[in-house]
Amino acid sequence: MIRFEGVQRQYGSVRALAGLDLEINDGELVALLGPSGCGKTTALRILGGFDHPTAGRLLVDGKDITGVPANKRDMGMVFQAYSLFPNMDVRNNVAFGLRIRREDRATRLKHADDLLELVGLVEHADRYPHQLSGGQQQRVAIARALAIEPKVLLLDEPLSALDARVRAQLRVEIRNLQQRLGITTLFVTHDQSEALSMADRVGVMYAGRLEQLDTPENVYRKPATQFVAEFVGAMNRLPGRVGDAGEVQVLGQRLNMLNPEGRGPGAAVDALLRPEAVSVVRDSAGAGEITQRTFLGASVRLEVTLDGGQRVLVEASSHDAGVTVGSRVGLKILAEAVVVADPGTVAAPEAVPAVV
Amino acid sequence: MSAVGGGPGPGLLAGAALIEEIEEAGAPRPPRRGRQRPKAWRVLILVVAFLFYLIPFAAAVKYSLIQPDGSFGFDNYSQIISNSDVRSSLYTSLEISAISAVAVIAVMLPTVVLVRLRLPKLTLMLEGVTILPLVVPPIVIAAGLAHLQGSAPEWLVRLWFNHPLTGLTPTYVVLAMPFTYRALDTGVRAIDLRTLVDASRSLGASWFTTMVRVILPNVETAVLGAVFLTIAICMGEVVLSSIMLYNGVLPVEMIQIGAQSPGISVAISVLGLVFVFLLLFSLSFIAGRRRGSTSVRVI
Numbered sequence: 001m002i003r004f005e006g007v008q009r010q011y012g013s014v015r016a017l018a019g020l021d022l023e024i025n026d027g028e029l030v031a032l033l034g035p036s037g038c039g040k041t042t043a044l045r046i047l048g049g050f051d052h053p054t055a056g057r058l059l060v061d062g063k064d065i066t067g068v069p070a071n072k073r074d075m076g077m078v079f080q081a082y083s084l085f086p087n088m089d090v091r092n093n094v095a096f097g098l099r100i101r102r103e104d105r106a107t108r109l110k111h112a113d114d115l116l117e118l119v120g121l122v123e124h125a126d127r128y129p130h131q132l133s134g135g136q137q138q139r140v141a142i143a144r145a146l147a148i149e150p151k152v153l154l155l156d157e158p159l160s161a162l163d164a165r166v167r168a169q170l171r172v173e174i175r176n177l178q179q180r181l182g183i184t185t186l187f188v189t190h191d192q193s194e195a196l197s198m199a200d201r202v203g204v205m206y207a208g209r210l211e212q213l214d215t216p217e218n219v220y221r222k223p224a225t226q227f228v229a230e231f232v233g234a235m236n237r238l239p240g241r242v243g244d245a246g247e248v249q250v251l252g253q254r255l256n257m258l259n260p261e262g263r264g265p266g267a268a269v270d271a272l273l274r275p276e277a278v279s280v281v282r283d284s285a286g287a288g289e290i291t292q293r294t295f296l297g298a299s300v301r302l303e304v305t306l307d308g309g310q311r312v313l314v315e316a317s318s319h320d321a322g323v324t325v326g327s328r329v330g331l332k333i334l335a336e337a338v339v340v341a342d343p344g345t346v347a348a349p350e351a352v353p354a355v356v
Numbered sequence: 357m358s359a360v361g362g363g364p365g366p367g368l369l370a371g372a373a374l375i376e377e378i379e380e381a382g383a384p385r386p387p388r389r390g391r392q393r394p395k396a397w398r399v400l401i402l403v404v405a406f407l408f409y410l411i412p413f414a415a416a417v418k419y420s421l422i423q424p425d426g427s428f429g430f431d432n433y434s435q436i437i438s439n440s441d442v443r444s445s446l447y448t449s450l451e452i453s454a455i456s457a458v459a460v461i462a463v464m465l466p467t468v469v470l471v472r473l474r475l476p477k478l479t480l481m482l483e484g485v486t487i488l489p490l491v492v493p494p495i496v497i498a499a500g501l502a503h504l505q506g507s508a509p510e511w512l513v514r515l516w517f518n519h520p521l522t523g524l525t526p527t528y529v530v531l532a533m534p535f536t537y538r539a540l541d542t543g544v545r546a547i548d549l550r551t552l553v554d555a556s557r558s559l560g561a562s563w564f565t566t567m568v569r570v571i572l573p574n575v576e577t578a579v580l581g582a583v584f585l586t587i588a589i590c591m592g593e594v595v596l597s598s599i600m601l602y603n604g605v606l607p608v609e610m611i612q613i614g615a616q617s618p619g620i621s622v623a624i625s626v627l628g629l630v631f632v633f634l635l636l637f638s639l640s641f642i643a644g645r646r647r648g649s650t651s652v653r654v655i
Contacts, residue, residue: 048554048558049557049558050554050557050558069557070554070557070558071557071558071559071560071561071562072560073558074560075558076558076559077554077555077558079551079554079555081548081551082548082551083548083551083552083554083555084555085552085555085556085570085573085574086547086574087570087573087574087576096556096559096561096569097559097560100559100560100561100565101560141555144555144559145558145559148559148560154558
């Protein structure tokens with residue numbers, strides 16, 4: 001088990017990590033997700049031994065490794081930039097870590113070939129990195145990181161330099177490999193779909209702090225904070241008012257509040273609602289009009305402009321979205337509980353645009 | 357042999373050419389748009405430059421082939437081999453060159469890597485410091501060393517200054533700094549140093565192993581450039597060695613022989629030039645081979 005205990009990192013006046021507490025269980029894949037400068041890469045580099053915390057401790061299986069140098073940590077790392085050694089062929093790149101561990105030549109080359117087989121590149125073993133595509137290079141980098149049978153695998157945005165098709169393919173391959181080998185993995189990314197689709201648990205970071213660490217489903221459906229709600233996925237802000245029983249009234253519907261702290265009856269709030277948590281009903285006396293319709297294949301993204309000018313995004317199934325631009329519609333909220341925010345405040349500085 | 361004299365001269369020209377070569381080796385090539393006819397003015401410049409260098413060289417070759425009886429032959433060249441003073445001074449200069457080259461790489465490469473990785477704020481300062489040997493005239497350096505020679509304890513003088521090997525090598529390492537620093541810095545800038553170092557360290561390699569197995573082979577062209585520049589300086593420097601009365605090194609020996617038999621002196625110069633040309637040519641070849649290898653990209 002890996003444990004960050006109050007890990008802080010200060011660069012001059014900039015606080016990159018403001019007391020990170022995080023536990024990663026054996027065999028688990030945890031993704032750290034957040035905007036640029038949130039501290040996710042700093043956390044990964046500190047775990048890898050490439051950076052050092054200004055305060056706090058790092059424990060692996062109960063052993064304090066805070067002061068252990070990078071080459072003694074037993075952690076395999078795959079980098080964002082292509083990191084294969086240009087002077088070595090693919091086989092020798094993979095065998096490099098074993099050479100450092102003084103394995104004999106035959107053993108290390110055999111082990112390297114086995115790993116290349118695992119990532120489907122054994123026929124490229126004699127090629128040099130510049131003769132491989134980006135996706136192939138990252139596969140070799142994964143094989144190289146796994147060759148030393150590390151305690152932990154660190155992935156620093158390994159897919160971000162690749163094109164969309166290769167990225168989607170490698171995403172599945174990495175996850176399968178990780179599950180097959182049962183290797184504890186920390187994965188840093190700014191790509192939500194990557195984090196949500198690959199991780200056992202997702203940690204959303206903001207300003208050097210962990211805002212929420214939970215399963216991808218919970219991060220998406222039950223965001224713990226306003227920031228998480230606005231950063232992960234598309235989000236509507238609908239004005240509402242806190243009722244006497246502590247519920248929030250939005251578009252004439254009563255919903256429970258997931259974060260009621262400090263909001264008394266009568267307080268004006270914004271309810272944060274996913275596009276798929278709202279549905280449209282054809283109604284000539286409805287509260288709004290369809291102003292945009294985008295066909296996405298399995299679903300249709302609708303933009304409804306309410307009479308007050310407020311715009312609401314709705315994601316509806318292709319089958320029951322027979323409405324056209326200009327139709328009058330009523331809105332129905334499907335969610336039972338929502339995260340609320342103070343009106344007008346935006347927590348996520350790089351919030352994903354509402355229309356994805 | 358080109359007399360560098362510890363300051364700007366042929367060594368500097370060679371330095372500029374080499375650094376350019378290294379930069380080219382690291383830089384991506386623009387796409388080629390078919391074979392184009394070279395423009396006339398480019399050919400003209402090439403011919404003029406060629407003549408500018410070739411005519412004096414041809415004159416030197418011709419002069420070195422004139423024998424004492426006025427006929428043409430290889431007397432001067434055979435005397436270089438038979439003259440024990442020339443031979444021993446050549447060995448000494450080669451020894452100084454080899455040790456200086458190793459010392460320069462051993463000192464400068466880790467420094468460049470350290471500054472780029474850990475102390476980037478020191479880059480400007482390092483650039484300033486390494487240019488000093490070009491700014492400070494060799495005569496001043498010689499005066500400083502002579503003063504040290506006069507005032508240092510006797511054991512230190514014996515240890516340091518009694519032999520040209522110990523007396524000149526540290527100074528040549530310093531004189532080579534302006535060229536070697538830039539050559540190595542250019543080479544290191546052309547690779548993704550931080551990622552390669554981090555990858556190597558994460559796989560368990562020590563700093564020393566990372567330096568020898570990962571960084572060094574990937575800045576090979578830059579290192580060779582730095583080595584050749586150092587050798588060129590060591591084989592040609594004359595001001596310091598003659599002021600400090602080290603007669604047993606090749607450039608000083610050449611001057612002395614030149615006074616008695618100028619033919620031999622010029623023959624040595626011709627051989628020296630050929631030697632430096634070969635060094636530069638081999639670097640071009642290595643850089644060209646590297647460029648060729650990176651162009652076979654399979655996506």
